[in-house]
Structures are given as C-alpha cells and as structure tokens.
Amino acid sequence: MVLVVETTQNLIEIRQNEKASIAFVPTMGNLHQGHLSLLREALTKFEVVYFSIFVNPKQFGPKEDFNRYPRTLVDDLNLIKSLDAEFTTKKIIVFAPKNPEEIYPPGFNHSISVLGDVSNILEGSIRHGHFDGVATVVHRLFELIKPQEAYFGLKDYQQFLVIKHMVKDLALPIIITGMPIIREDSGLALSSRNQYLSSEERTEALTLSKTIWRIEKIINRKKENLPKAQEEIINILKDEKWNYLEIRDADTLNQDLSQSKRVTLLAVYQLRSTRLLDNLQVTIS
Ligand code: AMP
Numbered sequence: 001m002v003l004v005v006e007t008t009q010n011l012i013e014i015r016q017n018e019k020a021s022i023a024f025v026p027t028m029g030n031l032h033q034g035h036l037s038l039l040r041e042a043l044t045k046f047e048v049v050y051f052s053i054f055v056n057p058k059q060f061g062p063k064e065d066f067n068r069y070p071r072t073l074v075d076d077l078n079l080i081k082s083l084d085a086e087f088t089t090k091k092i093i094v095f096a097p098k099n100p101e102e103i104y105p106p107g108f109n110h111s112i113s114v115l116g117d118v119s120n121i122l123e124g125s126i127r128h129g130h131f132d133g134v135a136t137v138v139h140r141l142f143e144l145i146k147p148q149e150a151y152f153g154l155k156d157y158q159q160f161l162v163i164k165h166m167v168k169d170l171a172l173p174i175i176i177t178g179m180p181i182i183r184e185d186s187g188l189a190l191s192s193r194n195q196y197l198s199s200e201e202r203t204e205a206l207t208l209s210k211t212i213w214r215i216e217k218i219i220n221r222k223k224e225n226l227p228k229a230q231e232e233i234i235n236i237l238k239d240e241k242w243n244y245l246e247i248r249d250a251d252t253l254n255q256d257l258s259q260s261k262r263v264t265l266l267a268v269y270q271l272r273s274t275r276l277l278d279n280l281q282v283t284i285s
Contacts, residue, residue: 001091002084006098011144020047024147029053030070030192031079034182038151041179043087050145053096059133070192103140112136114162118253122266123158131162138163149175155189157279189278196274208269208278215265216282223284226257243268250281
C-alpha cells in the first residue's frame with residue numbers, strides 16, 4: 001500500500017498511530033534505480049517504510065541548481081507503486097511536502113551546524129554550508145518520522161559520513177545504513193543530475209568511473225602501492241574538469257593514510273555546470 005502525505009500535520013498524526021518499527025529513506029525525488037535500491041532494501045527488512053521527496057532549499061548554494069532541479073512527482077509515485085507491487089503486504093508512506101514551509105514553517109530558526117573536518121573538506125569546501133543544510137533537513141525528518149533505521153546511498157559518501165557522525169554525536173537511536181552505488185551498464189553512477197548532460201557529455205562522463213577503477217587497480221589492495229596511485233592522480237588532475245580526485249581514509253576522511261585499513265577514492269568531475277560525484281572504497285593491507 002502506498003499512502004502519499006503532503007503536510008507535516010498529517011505526517012505527525014499518521015506517525016503517532018504507527019505501532020510497527022519503521023525505516024526511512026530520504027530523497028529529493030526524480031527517482032531512479034539508485035533511490036529504489038534503498039527503498040527495496042528497507043521494504044525487505046521493515047513492514048513500514050517512510051520515503052520522503054523534498055528538494056531541500058537549505059542544501060543549495062545561491063548559484064546552484066535549486067530552481068532547475070528536476071521535480072517529477074507523478075513519475076516518482078509511479079516508480080514507487082511499481083515497487084509496491086513486489087511488496088504487497090508492506091506499507092510505504094511517501095512524504096512529499098507540498099511546499100518548503102511544511103518542513104521549515106515561518107519563523108523556523110534552528111539549524112544543525114556540522115563542525116569539524118568531515119564537513120569542511122572536499123564537497124564541504126566547494127559547497128559552503130551544504131552539509132549544514134543536509135544535516136538540518138535530515139535531523140528535522142528524523143524528528144518527525146522517528147525511524148529505527150535510515151538508508152543512504154554511498155554515492156554521496158561524504159554525506160553518509162556526515163549523517164553517521166550526527167547520529168553518533170547527538171545520540172539519536174537510529175541505525176544508518178549505506179547502500180552500494182547503482183550504475184548504468186556503462187559504469188556511470190545513476191544521478192538525477194545526469195539528465196543535464198548532452199549525449200557527448202554522457203560519453204565524456206565515463207572518464208569518472210573509468211579513472212577511479214584504474215586507480216583502484218593501481219592500489220591493488222596494498223598500502224605500499226598508495227604512493228604510485230598518488231603520483232598517477234597528480235597526472236590525471238592536469239585535466240581541469242576534475243574538481244577533485246583524492247585518496248582519503250574511508251572512515252575519517254583524513255589525508256594521512258599511515259594507519260588506514262580502508263581508503264576511499266573520492267572524485268568530482270565537472271562538465272559545464274554539472275558536477276558528477278563518484279567514489280569507491282578499498283580495503284588495504
Ligand atoms: P538524492 O535524491 O540525490 O538526494 O538522493 C537520495 C538518496 O539516494 C541519497 O542517500 C543518495 O546517496 C542515494 N542515491 C542517489 N544516487 C544513487 C545511486 N546511483 N546509487 C545508490 N544510491 C543513490
């Protein structure tokens with residue numbers, strides 16, 4: 001069963017009457033198989049899954065694509081219903097606020113500030129305030145929905161770590177689960193922003209996944225190969241389309257890898273104004 005809820009008041013009432021344990025999947029809509037993989041996993045484990053569709057103004061900078069971000073609620077609901085047909089005994093509550101005031105009522109003046117390195121580097125250093133906006137909306141949705149478990153894509157790896165830190169620091173009783181990146185057959189990670197690309201740019205975008213897989217091969221799970229990989233990265237970065245391509249500790253995002261057991265390769269490749277994110281994790285010994 002799929003129930004669509006458009007107001008916070010309605011959401012609170014429905015949630016208050018919910019006895020079962022609850023999973024939650026937050027999204028900004030324009031759904032694709034990446035989003036659905038999170039919903040599928042949640043439905044496999046839980047009787048009731050709350051699924052939010054909200055383009056959160058607080059996580060976009062003034063020059064970013066908030067206004068043109070694709071809003072496709074009718075198509076999104078059809079995709080969710082197609083999954084509902086696979087899970088006939090389960091309940092999906094789609095929270096699609098009809099306007100931003102449902103989330104941030106007039107006079108709302110609270111914000112979560114994410115302090116520390118994980119939020120100020122990489123995406124955080126390019127998109128100032130982005131992770132504060134993400135943490136603020138996720139925290140607000142957590143408060144309203146009170147899930148036992150919430151699902152995030154590893155596609156946004158730094159975001160996943162920021163949310164894990166928030167839950168730990170604020171002692172929120174919520175399990176945060178990261179789900180693998182879903183890709184096209186070509187290797188391109190699915191993203192709502194892929195539709196901004198021309199067909200030539202789509203081909204060019206494959207540089208991103210191909211490159212991180214090449215670096216993964218150089219590392220070959222061995223710590224002693226990291227310097228060779230770093231050297232190769234210096235060469236690759238001569239192409240100015242890279243916003244960054246870095247190897248960091250997979251848990252702390254530190255640059256010092258001397259104690260690391262797992263590293264992450266984090267990359268953003270930019271085609272015109274479209275920033276494409278990708279990453280992978282490698283266990284090293
Ligand atoms: P978004 O709507 O882009 O904010 O994404 C909502 C959730 O879906 C986030 O947790 C994303 O990391 C996740 N997600 C987006 N794209 C993918 C993908 N290709 N594979 C897996 N998860 C994804």
